[in-house]
Amino acid sequence: MNNKWLLALPLSLALVFSMTPAAGSVQAKAGEEKGAAVCLSPQMVQLKGDMQKAWIDHTIWTRSYIVSALSNRPDQKAVLDRLLQNQQDIGNVIKPYYGEAAGNQLAKLLKEHILIAGKIVAxxxxxxxxxxxxxxxxxxxxxxxxQIFKRSESELAV
Structure with missing residues (x-):
């Protein structure tokens, strides 16, 4: 098998690392000692957990799609449909914080991104x-x- 499928791998990695907060990424607020613990609201904890799950699912379904597409498996369409549903799931996660329209727009852009990536793999x-x-x-x-969706944690109304 040809290793050209590796072109699609950066998609899943870039999305996972660019959209989810890294462990320990919450910084102390201005005026607090550096390294001081920051209390997270229940909404921030919920958002982080929901985003982590959505992006872990994204990685799993992206890999499954690449394997199915490259090996011409009969489940290719079903896996792609599930991967596209995951993009809607990601949009739904941000709706309580950014609003219905922003969540739908993000899901639309992510779905387009996946469809383009599928064409790149093909x-x-x-x-x-x-x-x-x-x-x-x-x-x-x-x-x-x-990029219009990138905001710092401090800008989220949680």
């Missing part, structure tokens, strides 16, 4: 480097569109 599998290059540019544009 083009790489077929050895079509011109399409891979064109689709990667589209993929990066989609990623840039998601």
């Amino acid at each position: 083009a790489a599998k077929a050895g079509n480097q011109a399409d891979v290059k064109r689709l990667e540019a589209e993929w990066h544009r989609n990623a840039d569109d998601r």
Whole structure:
């Protein structure tokens, strides 16, 4: 099997590491001693747990889709459908904090991102480097569109 499928791997890793807070990433507020413990609200704990679950699921379903797509498994469409549902799940997680419209818009952008990534996997599998290059540019544009959703934890109304 050709290793061109590795082109899709950065998607799942980039999304996991860019959208979920790293362990210990909560910083002490201004005026507190550096390294001082910060009390998290129940809403912040809930958000972090929900996001971690959604992104872990994303990683699992992304891997499953790549395996199915590369090996032409009969479950490929079902796995893709579940992966796309995960994008809606991620959008739903942010709705209580960013609003219904923002959650739906994020889900739409993430679904588009997954569909483009699927096309990249197919083009790489077929050895079509011109399409891979064109689709990667589209993929990066989609990623840039998601930048409107980046906020620090202090900006969340939790």
